[in-house]
Amino acid sequence: MSSFGFGLITAAVLAIATVGFTMQFAVTNVLNLAYGSVMINSAFVSYYLNVHGVTAWVSLVGGVFTGSVVSWALNRFIFTPFQRRNLAPITVVIVALGVDLVGTFGLQAIVGGGYVSFRQSPGSEYHFLGMILSGLQLVILAICAVVLGLVHWVLKYTRLGKAMRATSANPNLARNSGVKVQRVISTTWLISGALCGLAGTVLAMNTGVFEATSAQLYIVLLLAAMFLGGPGEPYGAMFGALTIGLATEISAAYFSPQYKEVIAFLALLGMLTFRPYGIFGSEKTN
Amino acid sequence: MSVELSQPGLVLSTTALSAGYDGRAIVSDISIEASPGKVISIVGPNGSGKSTLLKALVGVVRVLDGTVSVGGNDITNLPSEEVAKLGVGYVPQIDDVFPPLTVKENLEIGGYLLRRSEIPDRIAAVVDRFPRLKEMMSRKAGKLSGGERKMLAMGRVLMLSPSVLVLDEPTANLAPMVATQLLEEYVRGFADQGSTVLLVEQRAKSALRISDWTYVLGGGRVVLDGAPKDLQENPLFVESFLGGSSIPK
Numbered sequence: 001m002s003s004f005g006f007g008l009i010t011a012a013v014l015a016i017a018t019v020g021f022t023m024q025f026a027v028t029n030v031l032n033l034a035y036g037s038v039m040i041n042s043a044f045v046s047y048y049l050n051v052h053g054v055t056a057w058v059s060l061v062g063g064v065f066t067g068s069v070v071s072w073a074l075n076r077f078i079f080t081p082f083q084r085r086n087l088a089p090i091t092v093v094i095v096a097l098g099v100d101l102v103g104t105f106g107l108q109a110i111v112g113g114g115y116v117s118f119r120q121s122p123g124s125e126y127h128f129l130g131m132i133l134s135g136l137q138l139v140i141l142a143i144c145a146v147v148l149g150l151v152h153w154v155l156k157y158t159r160l161g162k163a164m165r166a167t168s169a170n171p172n173l174a175r176n177s178g179v180k181v182q183r184v185i186s187t188t189w190l191i192s193g194a195l196c197g198l199a200g201t202v203l204a205m206n207t208g209v210f211e212a213t214s215a216q217l218y219i220v221l222l223l224a225a226m227f228l229g230g231p232g233e234p235y236g237a238m239f240g241a242l243t244i245g246l247a248t249e250i251s252a253a254y255f256s257p258q259y260k261e262v263i264a265f266l267a268l269l270g271m272l273t274f275r276p277y278g279i280f281g282s283e284k285t286n
Numbered sequence: 287m288s289v290e291l292s293q294p295g296l297v298l299s300t301t302a303l304s305a306g307y308d309g310r311a312i313v314s315d316i317s318i319e320a321s322p323g324k325v326i327s328i329v330g331p332n333g334s335g336k337s338t339l340l341k342a343l344v345g346v347v348r349v350l351d352g353t354v355s356v357g358g359n360d361i362t363n364l365p366s367e368e369v370a371k372l373g374v375g376y377v378p379q380i381d382d383v384f385p386p387l388t389v390k391e392n393l394e395i396g397g398y399l400l401r402r403s404e405i406p407d408r409i410a411a412v413v414d415r416f417p418r419l420k421e422m423m424s425r426k427a428g429k430l431s432g433g434e435r436k437m438l439a440m441g442r443v444l445m446l447s448p449s450v451l452v453l454d455e456p457t458a459n460l461a462p463m464v465a466t467q468l469l470e471e472y473v474r475g476f477a478d479q480g481s482t483v484l485l486v487e488q489r490a491k492s493a494l495r496i497s498d499w500t501y502v503l504g505g506g507r508v509v510l511d512g513a514p515k516d517l518q519e520n521p522l523f524v525e526s527f528l529g530g531s532s533i534p535k
């Protein structure tokens with residue numbers, strides 16, 4: 001049962017990350033394989049704020065801000081210019097892969113290869129329903145729940161959220177209805193980047209120790225969770241993340257933590273084979 | 287308080303327009319004019335460039351040469367969100383709604399440029415015009431029937447009370463009865479209330495019945511134009527559209 005508790009945290013963090021990742025794909029058509037490197041870079045900015053005396057929770061805001069700004073800049077200065085050239089969609093994917101490598105190993109070159117950890121005690125332990133969760137983990141769970149609720153509210157009830165969904169469904173028609181599509185896309189990168197920074201930072205806090213390459217395989221979990229829920233479906237992403245998060249942690253408890261990504265990858269392959277549009281997606285999603 | 291669904295019409299015209307994709311012209315040397323209170327139709331065989339012409343008018347496809355103007359303003363190559371602001375409502379041939387959004391959300395996006403407080407009244411006015419939509423406000427647009435979907439697509443552009451309506455084959459895939467109702471009741475209705483209507487239509491006969499003037503497109507050019515009753519007596523037109531086909535693609 002304790003792996004269930006841990007799986008819940010993994011799932012909550014993965015949900016935040018996948019929602020951001022899916023938003024980028026849905027609204028702007030970029031499969032941002034550099035997502036993991038933005039996560040870990042955000043975590044390191046937050047970590048440095050923390051070791052320079054800022055409390056962990058305030059430094060978390062620094063991580064969120066970093067993810068947001070870096071993602072916005074990636075889109076503005078790298079992805080959009082490539083998209084404008086009307087190259088095959090795979091080009092942008094390859095570019096993103098390159099950005100991921102530069103982001104990860106560039107970070108490693110700066111911070112070195114050692115493990116670091118936040119100056120934040122996990123807090124006292126809480127037992128319930130047979131699960132053991134630390135105070136830190138409870139706070140992480142609460143943050144994730146609030147943020148997912150907020151994302152839901154934005155997408156469903158605000159003018160911006162509706163414009164984002166409209167842009168995702170049919171950008172030409174959105175433009176024709178007076179939506180400033182370019183601005184909606186920029187805003188999407190700011191928001192999804194904030195989710196990316198948040199996920200990276202809480203992931204690092206929760207893992208305890210981390211290093212520059214810690215999020216390198218995270219993309220596998222993201223892809224698995226996204227495809228499970230249906231590409232481009234934010235609600236599907238939440239569901240996919242919950243499933244993948246629990247499945248990988250529980251299987252890690254029974255086999256070995258090394259197989260986490262393998263399990264996720266098998267789930268991804270299964271989905272692509274039997275239901276490529278996901279559980280929530282319709283066949284027309286692509 | 288009643289909300290008007292359309293503004294007094296504006297003249298929409300082109301002079302020697304050519305437009306196409308990737309710098310290659312699909313339509314050339316097109317000069318047409320649509321004026322308030324009238325239905326102006328464009329007919330022509332598949333692939334003759336009807337949709338391309340409409341897209342060029344509303345800023346979706348690049349104009350390579352010539353001009354487009356509405357109400358005396360030059361709108362050549364204006365981004366399509368600006369064209370919408372000037373009162374031109376465009377219903378594309380395909381991809382005319384946002385399938386994952388509900389009917390209500392589709393209408394709200396249609397009213398994106400309005401003040402928030404204006405939106406409920408406008409939705410009420412649109413639904414008044416298309417009562418079928420009333421029971422489906424929370425249904426996803428992707429789950430509507432063809433006819434309901436077209437009503438929603440038109441409802442979306444009516445949210446901004448357009449002066450000019452540009453409709454690309456609104457009756458495609460509709461049962462004949464529904465198609466006739468759509469054209470005679472709604473499309474003609476818009477013009478009768480003073481709007482300018484520019485209509486592309488496959489069903490030549492139905493198009494003529496509700497039009498004040500008709501342009502015939504062939505191979506990307508206007509090959510013939512005239513009042514419906516004159517076209518009906520033109521042997522070339524009769525042979526091409528009400529019989530065999532000799533108008534080039």
Ligand SMILES: Nc1ncnc2c1ncn2[C@@H]1O[C@H](COP(=O)(O)OP(=O)(O)OP(=O)(O)O)[C@@H](O)[C@H]1O
Pocket residue numbers: 307312330331332333334335336337338339379
């Ligand atoms: N996005 C595009 N890129 C390149 N060529 C295109 C594009 N869309 C249409 N065409 C070409 O332009 C020509 C005219 O197409 P268009 O859609 O304007 O015809 P249409 O008269 O509307 O036909 P239909 O009655 O079938 O709707 C066709 O030869 C078509 O293949």
Ligand SMILES: [Mg+2]
Pocket residue numbers: 336337338379454455
């Ligand atoms: Mg067409």
